Every structure is written in C-alpha cells, then in structure tokens.
Amino acid sequence: MELKQEIKVAVDAIVFGYSNNKLNVLLIKQKYGTFKNQWALVGGFVKDKEALIDAVNRELLEETGIKVNYLEQLYTFGDNINRDPRFHVISVAYFALVNSTKLILKADSDAEDAKWFPINQIPDLAFDHKEILAIALKRLQSKLTYQPVGFDLLPKTFLFSDLENLYCTILETEIDRRNFRKKILSFGIVEETDQFGNNLKGRPAKLFRFNKQKYNKLSKDGIFFEINFA
Amino acid sequence: MELKQEIKVAVDAIVFGYSNNKLNVLLIKQKYGTFKNQWALVGGFVKDKEALIDAVNRELLEETGIKVNYLEQLYTFGDNINRDPRFHVISVAYFALVNSTKLILKADSDAEDAKWFPINQIPDLAFDHKEILAIALKRLQSKLTYQPVGFDLLPKTFLFSDLENLYCTILETEIDRRNFRKKILSFGIVEETDQFGNNLKGRPAKLFRFNKQKYNKLSKDGIFFEINFA
DNA sequence: ACAAAAGTGTTAATCTTACACCCATGT
DNA sequence: ACATGGGTGTAAGATTAACACTTTTGT
Numbered sequence: 468m469e470l471k472q473e474i475k476v477a478v479d480a481i482v483f484g485y486s487n488n489k490l491n492v493l494l495i496k497q498k499y500g501t502f503k504n505q506w507a508l509v510g511g512f513v514k515d516k517e518a519l520i521d522a523v524n525r526e527l528l529e530e531t532g533i534k535v536n537y538l539e540q541l542y543t544f545g546d547n548i549n550r551d552p553r554f555h556v557i558s559v560a561y562f563a564l565v566n567s568t569k570l571i572l573k574a575d576s577d578a579e580d581a582k583w584f585p586i587n588q589i590p591d592l593a594f595d596h597k598e599i600l601a602i603a604l605k606r607l608q609s610k611l612t613y614q615p616v617g618f619d620l621l622p623k624t625f626l627f628s629d630l631e632n633l634y635c636t637i638l639e640t641e642i643d644r645r646n647f648r649k650k651i652l653s654f655g656i657v658e659e660t661d662q663f664g665n666n667l668k669g670r671p672a673k674l675f676r677f678n679k680q681k682y683n684k685l686s687k688d689g690i691f692f693e694i695n696f697a
Numbered sequence: 698m699e700l701k702q703e704i705k706v707a708v709d710a711i712v713f714g715y716s717n718n719k720l721n722v723l724l725i726k727q728k729y730g731t732f733k734n735q736w737a738l739v740g741g742f743v744k745d746k747e748a749l750i751d752a753v754n755r756e757l758l759e760e761t762g763i764k765v766n767y768l769e770q771l772y773t774f775g776d777n778i779n780r781d782p783r784f785h786v787i788s789v790a791y792f793a794l795v796n797s798t799k800l801i802l803k804a805d806s807d808a809e810d811a812k813w814f815p816i817n818q819i820p821d822l823a824f825d826h827k828e829i830l831a832i833a834l835k836r837l838q839s840k841l842t843y844q845p846v847g848f849d850l851l852p853k854t855f856l857f858s859d860l861e862n863l864y865c866t867i868l869e870t871e872i873d874r875r876n877f878r879k880k881i882l883s884f885g886i887v888e889e890t891d892q893f894g895n896n897l898k899g900r901p902a903k904l905f906r907f908n909k910q911k912y913n914k915l916s917k918d919g920i921f922f923e924i925n926f927a
Numbered sequence: 928a929c930a931a932a933a934g935t936g937t938t939a940a941t942c943t944t945a946c947a948c949c950c951a952t953g954t
Numbered sequence: 955a956c957a958t959g960g961g962t963g964t965a966a967g968a969t970t971a972a973c974a975c976t977t978t979t980g981t
Contacts, residue, residue: 473745474706476775476787515703516785519775543773543789545706545749555746557706557789559773628932645935646971669932670978695970858959875962876944899959900951925943 477551477558478522479510479596481603482535484583485620486567488632491583492600493565494592495530501552502593506584508600510558523561531581536619537564541603550595560599562606564619608638612694615656618677626664626672627651634694642696654692656682705781707788708752709740709826711833712765714813715850716797718862720837721813722830723795724822725760731782732823736814738830740788753791761811766849767794771833780825790829792836794849838868842924845886848907856894856902857881864924872926884922886912 482493494506509530513522519540527533538561544550545557584590586604589597610616617633618625631647634640651657662674682692712723724736739760743752749770757763768791774780775787814820816834819827840846847863848855861877864870881887892904912922 470705470742470784472705472742474743475700475702476704476706512700512702513704513775516778518778519773519787521776540772542770543749545743545789546751548746548748554700557749559775559787626933643972644933645973648934649936650970666932666979668930668980670934672933856960873945874960875946878961879963880943896952896959898953898957900961902960 473555475551475554475556476513477510477556478513478519478526478561479508479558479599480523480527480535480538480561480563481508481541481600482527482531482533482563482565483603483607483620484565484567485633485636486583488636490586490637492586492589493531493533494582494584494589496580496582497593505593506582506590507593508560508596509581512556513559519559527563533565535563536566537616538562541606542599544595544599547595558594558599560603562603564607564616567620567622611637613692615654615677615682615692618679621677624660624662624664624674624676626666627675628666628672630657630675638696640696647694647696650694654682654685654690656685656692703785705784705786706743707740707781707786708743708749708756708791709738709788709829710753710757710765710768710791710793711738711771711830712757712761712763712793712795713833713837713850714795714797715863715866716813718866720816720867722816722819723761723763724812724814724820726810726812727823735823736812736820737823738790738826739811742786743789749789750791753793757793763795765793766796767846768792771836772829774825774829777825788824788829790833792833794837794846797850797852841867843922845884845907845912845922848909851907854890854892854894854904854906856896857905858896858902860887860905868926870926877924877926880924884912884915884920886915886922 484491484493493509495509497503497505497507509526511522511526511530513519517525523538527535541560541562543557543559548555550556550558589600591597592600607616611634617630620633621629627648630651631642631644634647635642656678658676658678660674660676663671664674666672686692714721714723723739725739727733727735727737739756741752741756741760743749747755750768753768757765771790771792773787773789778785780786780788819830821827822830837846841864847860850863851859857878860881861872861874864877865872886908888906888908890904890906893901894904896902916922
C-alpha cells in the first residue's frame with residue numbers, strides 16, 4: 468500500500484502546579500518560528516518510531532527538567548487545520564500534575580525560558596494553546612471531584628487546610644471545613660502523621676499523608692472517591 | 698523550519714448499536730493488506746488538510762453509510778509503535794452511538810462487508826482493535842451512569858422496559874424496576890407520550906420520549922444526570 | 928489577654944434502598 | 955382463567971447539609 472500523508476504529529480503537556488494557594492501552569496517561551504517569544508505549553512513534535520507517551524516525557528525532560536506526579540492523555544486537537552501556521556499539525560495533549568515541592572525548572576534547548584504562571588494571569592499563548600489550557604482546567608476541576616488527584620499537587624505530607632484550600636481555589640467554591648474533613652477521612656485513604664506543620668500563626672496543625680496503595684486497593688474493590696459540595 | 702516525520706494519522710470509530718436487547722458493534726472486513734479478510738473497526742487514514750472529525754464522518758459514510766447519533770473522541774492510540782505492521786500509525790479513536798432503528802448498512806469501497814456483531818461474539822480483530830474496543834466499552838458503561846447517552850441507542854420513542862433492559866444489558870447488572878423508573882423520571886427529561894408500544898404480551902406499555910432540549914437546559918444549570926445501582 | 932487558625936458533634940432533611948401486589952391485555 | 959409483562963408506594967436506613975464553640979499556640 469502506498470501512502471503520502473503530510474500531517475505532522477505533536478504532543479503538548481499542560482502542567483499544573485500548586486503553590487502559595489495558587490494554581491499555576493508551566494509555560495515556555497518559544498525560541499523559533501512564527502510564535503517566537505510568545506509563551507506556549509510544553510511540547511514538540513513526536514519522533515519517528517517514538518511512542519506518544521515517550522515523546523511527552525522527553526519534552527518535559529528537555530524543556531523543563533521537571534518530574535511529574537501524574538500524567539494522562541487529555542485530548543487530541545486536530546479539527547482546526549490551521550492551528551499551526553507552518554503545517555497541518557495535530558497535537559495529542561497531555562495533562563500533568565506536579566508536586567508543589569518540585570517546582571524547580573531548568574530552561575533548556577527548545578525554550579528560552581520556562582516559567583510558572585498563575586492560572587488567572589496567563590499571557591497570550593501560541594497556537595491554540597489557550598483553548599487547550601481551558602479544556603485542561605475543566606478536566607482538572609472535574610477530576611478533583613471523582614479522583615484523588617489533588618494529592619498529586621501537594622507535597623507528601625500536608626496540612627488539612629492545604630487540601631481544603633486546594634479544593635476551594637481550583638473549584639472556585641467555598642466548602643464547609645467540618646464536612647470536608649469528615650468526607651475525606653471517611654474514605655480511609657488519608658492518614659494522620661505524628662508530625663506537625665510549621666504554620667506560623669494559630670494552633671499547630673498535624674501533617675497528613677495520602678496512602679496511594681490503600682486507594683488503589685479500595686478502588687479495585689469499587690469503592691469510589693467522590694466529593695460534592697453544596 | 699524543516700521537518701521530516703514519517704508518522705501517519707488514522708481515525709477509527711467504535712460504533713455501538715443496540716437491538717434485540719443486545720449491544721452490537723459495527724465491524725468491517727478488511728479488503729487489503731496484512732489483515733485482509735479480518736474484521737476491523739471502521740476507520741482509515743486522515744487526508745491532508747482534513748479535520749479529524751471530518752475524517753471520521755467521511756469514513757463512516759464511505760464504509761457504512763450510517764448516520765450516527767452521538768460521536769465523541771475516545772482516545773489516541775500511539776504508544777504501541779507496531780500497532781500497524783506497515784508504518785508507524787497513530788489512531789485517533791472515536792466513540793459513536795447509533796439509534797437502533799437505523800442499522801441499515803451499505804458495504805462499500807473500503808470494506809468488503811460491514812456487519813454488526815454482538816459484543817460477546819466479537820471475532821479476532823485487525824491491528825490493536827480489540828484493545829480499542831475494550832476501552833470503548835468501558836467508556837460506554839461509565840458514560841451511561843453520568844450522561845443520558847442510553848437514549849442515543851434507542852429509537853425516538855421507547856418503552857420504559859427497553860431503557861431498563863439497555864442499562865441491565867450494557868452494565869451487566871440487575872436493577873430494581875421501581876427505583877429505576879422513579880430515578881429516571883425524577884430528572885424530568887423523559888416524557889410520556891400518548892402512544893403505546895406494540896408489545897405482544899402482557900399489559901400494553903406507554904411509549905416515552907427523551908427531551909434533549911430540556912436536558913441541555915438543565916445541565917447548563919448544573920443539574921446532573923446520575924445513575925448508580927445497588 | 929487576644930489574635931489566629933485547628934479541631935470537633937449533632938440534628939434535620941434528603942436521598943437511597945428494599946420490597947410485593949394489582950392491572951391490562953392476549954390466548 | 956391464566957400467563958405475561960406493565961405499573962405503582964412506603965418505610966427503614968444511609969447520606970448529606972447546616973451550623974458554632976473550644977483548643978492551642980504566638981505575640
């Protein structure tokens with residue numbers, strides 16, 4: 468069979484991080500091309516004989532040096548033929564979460580600069596990356612309510628108030644502290660440590676830890692994580 | 698910028714239909730190539746300057762002549778480099794639902810034959826299509842519980858027992874008829890018509906209709922469709 | 928002593944589950 | 955009259971939602 472096809476395949480990663488009670492997105496400044504000096508998602512072309520997932524991991528490593536905590540395919544953007552002015556490019560977008568303690572970046576080959584931007588201070592983005600980001604944010608918001616992905620944005624041990632804040636911030640909602648704590652603890656996947664956090668004000672607070680093994684076990688048995696608020 | 702990339706882009710569609718209280722999948726027999734005479738999902742290569750969604754619709758039309766009721770992107774398969782023995786091909790898979798009254802097929806150019814197969818009698822499939830199908834089935838099952846997609850598998854008007862059966866069959870579960878009916882009716886998106894179905898035995902049953910407009914309105918206001926069983 | 932955030936229980940309301948009999952038709 | 959599937963209600967249990975005061979620390 469003969470086949471001439473001029474479509475290019477790229478991957479992009481929407482990398483979310485959380486620090487200072489803010490949701491952040493990792494962007495890199497374009498070095499070349501039409502969008503030179505504009506900010507864009509982490510990403511690039513897939514190599515021949517390269518698995519998509521390997522391509523994403525490679526780009527993450529090359530452009531940011533970051534180690535992500537959670538990575539899943541989000542959506543493939545290929546309906547807007549002119550999303551890239553150079554060629555017909557489809558992009559397989561991935562959704563990544565980074566532990567807030569690992570926000571150290573290395574700017575490298577493809578990027579003049581890599582920087583975290585708070586979700587409500589996103590500059591103009593190259594290509595259709597603004598759209599992609601919007602969809603990723605929705606996915607994060609909905610995922611928070613039915614999978615314990617929030618923990619992938621927090622350090623290994625965290626205060627209950629951190630978790631609470633994370634939910635409030637990302638879902639842009641208020642929550643009842645007592646009911647929230649009861650609900651989370653009822654799943655049995657968050658454990659108290661015997662450490663205390665270094666909160667400067669108020670009563671010292673215990674640190675908690677997410678028990679992933681336990682969650683995996685429970686979720687195999689069909690026990691669901693689910694959080695809804697009034 | 699220069700770019701040589703040998704990756705090909707295909708689309709595949711997993712088309713589900715429902716009739717005789719069975720869930721069916723639409724397959725086509727391959728005409729050419731390594732997998733000649735094997736069954737495969739509807740699909741093919743994307744054309745240059747063709748949107749992904751247009752490619753799926755074109756393939757559906759060319760290979761089956763079918764009009765689908767629901768279509769959404771499922772997942773992009775591109776981690777197994779050798780999923781196609783000819784080239785490095787990534788496939789953007791789509792998930793389609795067909796109204797059971799429209800199961801008429803036309804076998805055409807790319808397909809020697811197109812046929813519906815009950816989900817539990819799927820033959821060997823070409824490429825990695827068995828895996829793709831498995832993932833699509835999971836998506837259908839989970840989607841049934843949080844979006845009213847079941848109606849896209851039924852004719853415009855249907856008996857309550859049809860809907861009930863559809864849920865039992867696809868989710869492989871038993872349900873309480875009374876609670877199910879109460880739940881569905883409580884959403885206010887299913888209306889009684891003044892028609893009766895032509896059930897041969899037992900008491901005549903009313904036909905019902907799904908009110909999509911109403912669902913759309915309610916779902917904008919954040920009213921959720923959700924079905925869980927004991 | 929006061930400011931700041933952590934920690935904790937109870938009650939009413941709502942939703943979910945379990946469960947069984949009568950109804951309308953065809954044969 | 956009987957077989958078949960359609961149609962319906964209620965009560966107990968579980969879950970959720972609303973709500974405010976005490977505790978521990980630093981200053």
